[in-house]
Amino acid sequence: MKKFVFLMTIIAVTYGFTVAVAAGTTGPLELDTSYSRNEAKVEKIVNRANDKIEAKIEAACEKADRILMDYNNGFISEEKKNLKITRLIQGLETRTSKIADRAKARALDLGVEVGCEYTRVVIDGREVLIDPLFIIGT
Helix, strand or coil, rough: CHHHHHHHHHHHHHHHHHHHHHHHHHHHHHHHHHHHHHHHHHHHHHHHHHHHHHHHHHHHHHHHHHHHHHHHHCCHHHHHHHHHHHHHHHHHHHHHHHHHCCCCCCCCHHEEEEEEEEEEEECCCCCEEECEEEEEEC
């Protein structure tokens, strides 16, 4: 009787595995493949977000240079320069944070965790922390 139950168990497991293979659902291998596909998608999302962030930083630095040039040439007062630089920095922080947050949310929807590694950007002697992204993993 024990041999019969053992034999029936082996037949049932083999049959179940055969059906799963025929249906294309092999379990963990499929999950690994979808994770790697998702990681590839997230890598593109992260790269695009980082490119956008870099472009925002470059644009802000160029604008800051123009503000400083206007100040040095006497076209604007120090107070006006400080106000413009402050607004520029606040806008940069807001825009880059939104880009990073959207990318993180999209990555999370795909099951991949993304982190930020803050980078220091100096604008008119003021340090600004900007958050480029990197993939942590699934």
